[in-house]
Amino acid sequence: MSEYRAGFACLVGRPNAGKSTLTNALVGQKVAITSNKPQTTRHTIRGIATTDDAQLILVDTPGLHKPRTLLGQRLNDVVRETLLDVDVIGFCLPCDQRIGPGDQFIAKELEELRRGRKRPVVAIATKSDTVDRDRLAEHLVAIEQLGDWDEIVPCSATNGEQVDTVRDVLMKYLPASPKLYPDGVLTDEPDDVMVAELVREAALEGVRDELPHSIAVVVEEMLPREGRPADKPLMDVRVNIFVERSSQKAIIIGRGGSRLRDVGTRARTAIEDLLGQKVFLDLHVKIAKDWQRDPNQLSKLGF
Numbered sequence: 001m002s003e004y005r006a007g008f009a010c011l012v013g014r015p016n017a018g019k020s021t022l023t024n025a026l027v028g029q030k031v032a033i034t035s036n037k038p039q040t041t042r043h044t045i046r047g048i049a050t051t052d053d054a055q056l057i058l059v060d061t062p063g064l065h066k067p068r069t070l071l072g073q074r075l076n077d078v079v080r081e082t083l084l085d086v087d088v089i090g091f092c093l094p095c096d097q098r099i100g101p102g103d104q105f106i107a108k109e110l111e112e113l114r115r116g117r118k119r120p121v122v123a124i125a126t127k128s129d130t131v132d133r134d135r136l137a138e139h140l141v142a143i144e145q146l147g148d149w150d151e152i153v154p155c156s157a158t159n160g161e162q163v164d165t166v167r168d169v170l171m172k173y174l175p176a177s178p179k180l181y182p183d184g185v186l187t188d189e190p191d192d193v194m195v196a197e198l199v200r201e202a203a204l205e206g207v208r209d210e211l212p213h214s215i216a217v218v219v220e221e222m223l224p225r226e227g228r229p230a231d232k233p234l235m236d237v238r239v240n241i242f243v244e245r246s247s248q249k250a251i252i253i254g255r256g257g258s259r260l261r262d263v264g265t266r267a268r269t270a271i272e273d274l275l276g277q278k279v280f281l282d283l284h285v286k287i288a289k290d291w292q293r294d295p296n297q298l299s300k301l302g303f
Contacts, residue, residue: 006055007174010082011124012110013092014102018126018157022092023047023058025157026167048181054171055179059086083113088173089121090166095154096130099142107147120173123149124166129156192219195271199239199283202267203252215252216242216291225280235279237271242288252285260285 011019027047047058059082083089091110093103110121123143128136136154143152151169155162196217203215218240225234241263243249253260260283268281 007087
């Protein structure tokens with residue numbers, strides 16, 4: 001009987017490469033927020049996939065990119081620190097986009113990292129369902145020419161195609177180890193971090209392109225409502241959504257508060273699924289002027 005394996009894997013790639021969607025597919029439940037807007041992920045959320053043979057702890061990261069702000073620099077630093085601390089790296093390269101400067105930038109970073117301390121890198125051709133067979137073959141050849149990868153695996157996280165193969169390949173490179181988390185644990189992120197991410201995901205839905213970078217979400221408090229019957233608990237959740245300008249605040253709130261109500265409804269449903277109980281969600285939109293460029297405000301907002 002082979003030894004049990006357990007360890008950490010990191011999915012990297014340029015923004016919007018399908019990392020969060022793949023994390024959720026590998027874990028089998030939503031643990032990382034997704035959006036069709038780049039730079040959705042701000043925190044390294046760990047998803048945990050456990051099988052009879054191995055336990056894979058996935059660390060999701062922001063997309064590596066050429067930073068334009070202090071926030072961008074800090075997000076890149078988060079990725080680099082994470083890469084130094086994992087057992088295997090999955091490099092996500094979406095099939096619906098040709099290999100570009102962003103991918104070459106990351107490939108170079110990974111090459112330098114491997115020179116310093118050898119660790120396996122698996123190239124993952126994500127979003128394989130979005131292209132035909134010829135385009136997929138062309139993409140796989142381009143990936144092979146981009147660098148020296150331990151393996152190349154195409155997959156589609158949205159329809160589940162080859163997700164098990166990606167999981168098995170990543171698990172193969174983990175060290176022999178007992179389980180690091182008990183069965184049934186899917187993430188080690190605290191509830192307030194997950195709640196903030198779910199509100200942020202709802203706020204990002206259908207907004208203009210300039211907004212994703214400008215939204216930060218902070219959970220002020222999460223308290224059980226006093227005096228509720230034991231079989232009908234209610235959690236009071238107070239959340240602040242920070243933007244940089246009054247024009248952005250108007251976008252989030254919408255005409256007569258209609259958009260903020262939609263955000264609240266979407267987020268509350270997801271939060272109730274997460275916490276397994278009814279929630280009263282109290283949302284407030286506030287302005288933190290140019291917070292992405294202000295070290296003090298970045299620290300206050302958790303970056």
